[in-house]
Amino acid sequence: MKALEGLRVIELCHAYNGPFCCMLLADQGAEVLKIEPPEGDQCRDFIPFHTNGGESAFYTYLNRNKKGGTLNLKHPKALELFYALVKTADVVVENYRSGVAKKLKVDYETLRGINPRIIYAAGSGFGQRGPLAHRPCYDMVAQAMGGMISLTGYPDAPPVKCGPSVADNVTGTFLCVGVLTALLHREKTGKGQMVDVSMVDTIFSLLENAIPLHTANGVIAERKGNIDPTIAPFDVFEARDGYVAMGVGTDKLFRSMCEAMDMPRLAEDPRYADNGLRVKNYLPGLRDTINNWARTKTKAELERIFEQAGVPCGPVLNIKEAIEHPHIQAREMMVHIEHPTAGDCYVQGVPIKLSETPGSVDTPAPLLGQHTGEIFGLTGEQVARLKDEGVL
């Protein structure tokens, strides 16, 4: 048995943040019914595609463990089918631009009238209220306006976004926290409610120390590459064959580092006597010393040397190296699943590991409309007729 078995979730989502939320729920056993428009979630057209069957591998990753049906919500008969489904559901997750759900008559006010116990979660770029709520958004725009881009990159180059779409990812995760919180509240009161999470708010919530640095000290934090403004050494160093991240947060660790580098005199250098001095004198002296030494070693050598010394350290892995890493594999962070057209799929595993009810990847992402009949209780003949009518 999985933890969320018996929970019925309707996913009225496209692309990324809402589907990520529902993936987290589905991995833990929720029954997620993904309702797509007849032309499919736009994500079905996102590269890369499986070499067999032509499905988007992005879609098949993000929508594993879900069932899929289609509805043309602009058709009145489709709305009837949808409202009947809402009566049976615990949660609806949508990620339309603010205002679109209302136009489609699938907004919270409408659905709570049908099922007052419903938890309605909306993920969007700018949220359901506020002066910019109506604006379209992409992950990068949220990273820009939320303040993250200003904090990422090297000082001598333009600012840069965090590579992966963390505004989408984490908005999906915050939505999931909101849904589960609302469900626990409903256990006590029987009442549903709405969850509103915006990508810009999400990014802003991830800025940690940069905010108090301004509110308490008036400092505007800026991008510093891999350097930590408060700890030194804490950086990515150049090995012979790539890069290695290494950090030293205490005087004791600094001594361990110097011993590991076979440079005991470095530990005695008065310029580096404590963390405050190391932060002050890190550039260029201390960094150059470490870099010049590191360049004579391979990533694997550095990892071994620092591990033995108890110094937090790890190589900058590329995607292939990360996927194939024995630790990632041992943690089942890559799992195999058989897809009806794509065949063998290897997808990210379940990062939230529960001891008694472990989540897992059990069923492949749905083909377009695969479970339409099952979801709406329709025969194959009825599905065919409603398709012809433009309802499904």
Add this chain to the structure above:
Amino acid sequence: MKALEGLRVIELCHAYNGPFCCMLLADQGAEVLKIEPPEGDQCRDFIPFHTNGGESAFYTYLNRNKKGGTLNLKHPKALELFYALVKTADVVVENYRSGVAKKLKVDYETLRGINPRIIYAAGSGFGQRGPLAHRPCYDMVAQAMGGMISLTGYPDAPPVKCGPSVADNVTGTFLCVGVLTALLHREKTGKGQMVDVSMVDTIFSLLENAIPLHTANGVIAERKGNIDPTIAPFDVFEARDGYVAMGVGTDKLFRSMCEAMDMPRLAEDPRYADNGLRVKNYLPGLRDTINNWARTKTKAELERIFEQAGVPCGPVLNIKEAIEHPHIQAREMMVHIEHPTAGDCYVQGVPIKLSETPGSVDTPAPLLGQHTGEIFGLTGEQVARLKDEGVL
């Protein structure tokens, strides 16, 4: 009433990922009892400090809404007090390095013997099992080994971490999802369990398309600055007074962009006729065209022009601009709280917005040991004596 009122959480955490998890719970009404060692969470020494009272502003942000007590867990009497508290609690969250909780006798096996209903959540660098489970970690090391650093930065410069500590942040959020999931399961079964989340797994889970790109097509994704490998134009452009993020995901939006730039002929250029061609021909031609035009405008002008055209766009805000932005303010993403020694504090608000039971920031972070007596049911005299004995 808040959603999680009545939920009792023991926070046995330091620094960032565990405390972030407990902050999300406390914001929604959980009673979080933060148990610090007598010398305090190391985070109390993290800059910046409030100009009044000398408290760490990082600590006061991250620990709002919590109560705080101290325990020296190496003292047998402290363990007795702790075990008695565990009997009254729903959740324990810890973020020791894997193995330390067991040494301290506060591991899951021990605590479930005392309270079988307990949900025990552990956040760590490498997780509770796997070949590297024993290793120390920092956020940057997890970003490196999880694959994120290889995807961030410009191709002609070394790779760079995402500025904010997303490995910590999101591990805390995943922990929170795990705790809430386990609580819903306990509602049905009465049984507790353990939640294991690692920073490396977390980062790996955020890589989205980069993983299927390798598993389905054998491609090793690399850092591309702000460019999206599948959409063009999608980039950060140079304005007269800073940078602006702008993206165009469809042909229709591309035409809107060209009209907004007053360059209708650009929309007719066969090199940019569809998204595939735009991706192929983006560098250097299309990017230069947009950049040269953008450089003649201010950020505010670009924002207005693109907003009117319906093109997703937003300025790269620095921290001050983000904090003061009317939308961030309207969404209550910055809130005021009065702290007994620091006075006026302005901290990040609650990003997960529930309609019927809104979370909020109500009480300031605890002074060291402020609620020790209340938490353990001790008189002031007993607290003083136990402090002398080295228990608290």
